[in-house]
Amino acid sequence: MLRSTQEDDWPRVREFRIENATDNPVSWAATLEETQRIPDEGWKMRARRGEQPDTTSMAAIDDETGRWLGMMCAQIGDAHGPEPVLTGVYVTPDARGRENGVTDALLASILSWAGSRDQTVLRLWVAEHAAPARKYYTRNGFVPTGRTQDLRVLGREPHPDDGGLIEMSRPLTADALPGAPEH
Template sequence: MREPGFLIRRTDATDWREVRDLRLEMLADTPIGFAEHLEDAQSATEAEWRLRAVRGQNMLSIAVAAITTEGRWVGTMRCYIPDAKTGPLLVGVYVTPDFRGRKVGVTDALLASIEEWAFRYGSTLTLGVHEDNARARVAYENRGFTLTRHTVPYILDKSRRELEMIKQL
């Protein structure tokens, strides 16, 4: 079997530059995929980026990154426990365009890491996907997520909806 050419690891405060750069890339690539405007992220301070990077080390959250053997950051996912009722909530999912797809395996490797962590806190993994983000919805469905009937207004545009998806762990 061929080595994947990347590793998955939790982020820490020293990764703040890479976390920043990947976040800016993801907001530019898929503006409707996240609950933040690119302009707001661009104005964040180093201290704010360090706080974001350390999310990978918190007890009730995890942030992981996919990093190529050459050191390029090509994907990220985060999961946290907002409350006991909700359980593990997947957020901040992004894979750079030239590393997407099942054959490359970045999404699956990131998700496996998240699921392993989330299983300790619940039997399901929940996420919200923008109603117009068909590419992401198909990717989630291909990985075992199903739509629930629950929707919420999209935080950046209340006229649009986020669809809830869930996966049994």
């Protein structure tokens, strides 16, 4: 099941982001320690993103167990432009892969949300060393824009092996959205 998050979800959002920070801190942009120090009000604000007009927060939840399998968020604009930006992407390791469809379903939901806002592109930032994520985004129509950022923008001193962040974008035209007929 896919659904927007709401304020009452804050304990689950917190638990899920702690899992994310444990599995891959660069993707969450916070260390485990930083994540654990976020106050309850901060988690409530994050959970409310699914209820706001200029943000969205989608959770993929196992119908039988209620376990959260993945989450993607987006917002209208950032410091680099007014276009929608994909943020907060995390899928649990056992739910990753094409055969599971979790990531694809979440992305389709975000693309639909962004496309409904009369926008023409969706942007994202991905870690340079995150080859599986970059491959996934490329397979789904994202291309590098040429913009990069140092990991210091996340508030941390990068390790030399970390690389940086790469901006990617994809069109939101009707024929580029999931389910559109191929030409």
